[in-house]
Amino acid sequence: MQTTQGIRVRRLRLAGIDRTYDVDFTVDGRVRNLAVVAGAFSSGKTAVLEFIAYGLGAKRHPRHQEVLRKVRSCLLEVELSGEPHVIERSVGEPSKIAYIRRGTIDPPGPAPTEPRRLDPPGSPESLSALLLSHCNLEGVQLREAPTQSESRTDPLSFRDLMWLAFLPNERVADKNFLFENDRMRKHKLRQVVDVVFGVHDDRAVELGNRIQALESRFNQAKSDLSAARTFVAEQDPSALENSPAASNPVEQELADIAIQLTQIDQQARAATDFAARLRRNHQEAAKEARRAAAVVRDRETQLARMMPLRAQYADDLLKLGMLDQAKQLFDPLRVTTCPACLSQLPTPPAAVAGHCSFCHHELRLADGELTLGDAAQLSARQEGQLDVAAEIRSTKARLKEITAYIEDLDSSLAGLKLQAEDARLQEEQTAAALDEATAPAVSTYLTARDDLHRQREHALHRLEQSRSTAKLQEGIAKRTAAVSRLEGQLTMLREELRALGDATRDRDLVIGRVSARYGELLRAWQYPKISLPRIGEDLTPFVRGESYHEASSGARTLLTLAWQLAVFEIAVESGAAHPGFLMIDSPQKNLGHGGKLDAVIADAVSIGDFYQHLSTWLADRGSSAQLIVADNSPPPSVENHVVVRYSRSEDRPPYGLIDDETESSEAQASAEPIS
Numbered sequence: 001m002q003t004t005q006g007i008r009v010r011r012l013r014l015a016g017i018d019r020t021y022d023v024d025f026t027v028d029g030r031v032r033n034l035a036v037v038a039g040a041f042s043s044g045k046t047a048v049l050e051f052i053a054y055g056l057g058a059k060r061h062p063r064h065q066e067v068l069r070k071v072r073s074c075l076l077e078v079e080l081s082g083e084p085h086v087i088e089r090s091v092g093e094p095s096k097i098a099y100i101r102r103g104t105i106d107p108p109g110p111a112p113t114e115p116r117r118l119d120p121p122g123s124p125e126s127l128s129a130l131l132l133s134h135c136n137l138e139g140v141q142l143r144e145a146p147t148q149s150e151s152r153t154d155p156l157s158f159r160d161l162m163w164l165a166f167l168p169n170e171r172v173a174d175k176n177f178l179f180e181n182d183r184m185r186k187h188k189l190r191q192v193v194d195v196v197f198g199v200h201d202d203r204a205v206e207l208g209n210r211i212q213a214l215e216s217r218f219n220q221a222k223s224d225l226s227a228a229r230t231f232v233a234e235q236d237p238s239a240l241e242n243s244p245a246a247s248n249p250v251e252q253e254l255a256d257i258a259i260q261l262t263q264i265d266q267q268a269r270a271a272t273d274f275a276a277r278l279r280r281n282h283q284e285a286a287k288e289a290r291r292a293a294a295v296v297r298d299r300e301t302q303l304a305r306m307m308p309l310r311a312q313y314a315d316d317l318l319k320l321g322m323l324d325q326a327k328q329l330f331d332p333l334r335v336t337t338c339p340a341c342l343s344q345l346p347t348p349p350a351a352v353a354g355h356c357s358f359c360h361h362e363l364r365l366a367d368g369e370l371t372l373g374d375a376a377q378l379s380a381r382q383e384g385q386l387d388v389a390a391e392i393r394s395t396k397a398r399l400k401e402i403t404a405y406i407e408d409l410d411s412s413l414a415g416l417k418l419q420a421e422d423a424r425l426q427e428e429q430t431a432a433a434l435d436e437a438t439a440p441a442v443s444t445y446l447t448a449r450d451d452l453h454r455q456r457e458h459a460l461h462r463l464e465q466s467r468s469t470a471k472l473q474e475g476i477a478k479r480t481a482a483v484s485r486l487e488g489q490l491t492m493l494r495e496e497l498r499a500l501g502d503a504t505r506d507r508d509l510v511i512g513r514v515s516a517r518y519g520e521l522l523r524a525w526q527y528p529k530i531s532l533p534r535i536g537e538d539l540t541p542f543v544r545g546e547s548y549h550e551a552s553s554g555a556r557t558l559l560t561l562a563w564q565l566a567v568f569e570i571a572v573e574s575g576a577a578h579p580g581f582l583m584i585d586s587p588q589k590n591l592g593h594g595g596k597l598d599a600v601i602a603d604a605v606s607i608g609d610f611y612q613h614l615s616t617w618l619a620d621r622g623s624s625a626q627l628i629v630a631d632n633s634p635p636p637s638v639e640n641h642v643v644v645r646y647s648r649s650e651d652r653p654p655y656g657l658i659d660d661e662t663e664s665s666e667a668q669a670s671a672e673p674i675s
């Protein structure tokens with residue numbers, strides 16, 4: 001079976017935190033030639049194509065709110081020269097590194113993951129270099145000034161090649177379709193077309209330089225392979241003799257040992273069913289031992305807490321006694337004796353009619369001050385609030401209760417400890433009786449179990465050795481594949497160089513073929529009043545003798561589509577260095593959807609003619625190619641080619657690419673910050 005050169009898209013997966021969002025471009029395991037992503041406005045059709053471009057090295061990915069909320073990484077499953085690979089890039093902040101591995105998304109497979117940097121694109125270890133190598137364009141250098149032999153060169157990037165593999169919505173019908181507003185980009189687009197068809201200037205010199213660079217890398221790869229083989233021969237010679245096995249027999253042996261251990265445990269339990277009563281006795285004894293130990297711990301904890309409390313009450317009692325003695329030793333300084341004659345006063349001094357009853361002076365009271373009698377009465381009331389004798393009696397009663405409780409705890413603790421010790425001894429005795437009764441029955445199973453454990457340890461050791469051997473074999477296989485790939489590229493370049501010596505391709509001939517196909521497409525689509533359709537030497541499309549800039553919006557849609565498809569179809573048919581796939585976004589732009597419609601073109605052109613041509617060409621001359629179209633409303637004739645249809649209606653799932661982000665969920669999450 002002949003290997004398909006180039007790149008084909010198999011599957012897109014956006015991985016979120018708790019789920020994934022998939023778009024499958026295969027049928028029965030084979031890549032669809034024509035895949036249509038259909039759906040309503042703003043439902044995620046364009047995002048599907050942009051995420052594919054992001055997986056292939058584009059600098060940015062769609063940054064819609066629902067994408068940033070839900071998606072964490074982008075996985076793109078592609079065929080590189082017929083071999084499935086998975087490219088993974090993080091989502092959020094655009095990543096600078098892509099991770100690529102052989103195999104499919106489901107199942108992942110054991111192949112190691114290889115990091116590939118995005119910049120610089122000319123690095124042999126970049127993602128661009130890998131993708132270009134499968135298009136037979138690795139190492140191509142583009143001159144900034146082709147007419148000057150000493151002009152500085154830039155490496156071709158796969159992002160440049162995507163101009164011929166992805167027609168985004170903003171370029172459809174755009175008057176700047178060929179980057180006329182950017183001289184350098186327009187110049188590079190022409191160079192890319194020339195490189196793809198192998199008709200760029202100094203083709204022979206460029207091929208010679210590429211062959212020389214590849215020979216250097218090929219020799220280095222062979223040297224690395226030889227060194228790796230020498231190292232593996234020293235570490236594990238068996239790794240060179242045997243090829244990597246898909247499955248390890250030691251893993252099956254470990255699974256069998258685990259099953260046998262489970263069976264032995266079941267048999268041991270069945271053989272000791274007669275000791276069920278002894279087991280219950282042991283369980284009850286163990287439960288009683290745990291309960292007794294818990295009671296002892298509880299009593300010891302209470303005793304440890306009550307001792308400081310008793311000391312505190314004893315200290316309070318001492319302080320109250322000192323307060324009572326202070327009242328007896330110190331006079332509270334009440335005036336009860338006349339200071340002149342030292343006679344006992346019949347009544348304490350008081351304020352009577354604004355005068356002191358003792359010295360008869362008039363009392364001048366400021367606002368808020370107390371009279372002499374009020375002060376005496378307040379002092380008497382304050383002393384009456386604290387009954388020291390009552391407090392002493394209450395404290396003594398509490399201290400007595402605490403002391404009695406502590407003595408009770410202390411006296412019961414010794415007995416509880418004896419009970420706990422007896423319960424522990426009883427548990428040990430029941431355990432010994434259980435062991436004595438069951439030992440003869442389980443000894444055989446214990447021996448077999450120990451033997452299985454030894455076998456398991458040996459198997460684990462062998463498994464570790466086999467995994468180390470597999471890693472060595474993977475390293476050898478990876479280097480061998482690199483040598484084979486470089487050798488194949490060298491062979492192709494040398495054949496191409498020899499072919500140049502016999503018959504150099506004419507750029508005018510290539511442009512003529514593309515121009516003829518451009519006219520055929522416009523006629524097939526029933527372009528109104530068509531005359532003189534052609535593509536100029538500078539790649540500008542013309543119709544009716546005028547540049548596409550002079551055409552109406554709907555006409556420019558058809559002209560840009562025809563240009564893109566003409567280049568793609570001729571490249572595929574002639575075996576040129578094109579990736580082999582083409583993505584088109586919104587082919588009905590200005591023809592039947594949106595606010596600005598070209599009535600003349602919309603009435604004359606049927607979108608069915610567009611899809612009819614795609615189906616016919618893919619079934620015949622383009623059978624090895626892949627076309628992915630994002631369209632609002634494709635005709636019923638291509639319903640079998642629709643891989644997904646987004647409804648933007650919660651009643652008809654899927655709602656969109658991020659199908660759990662509906663209008664209701666968007667309204668709920670609109671105020672939430674993006675994580």
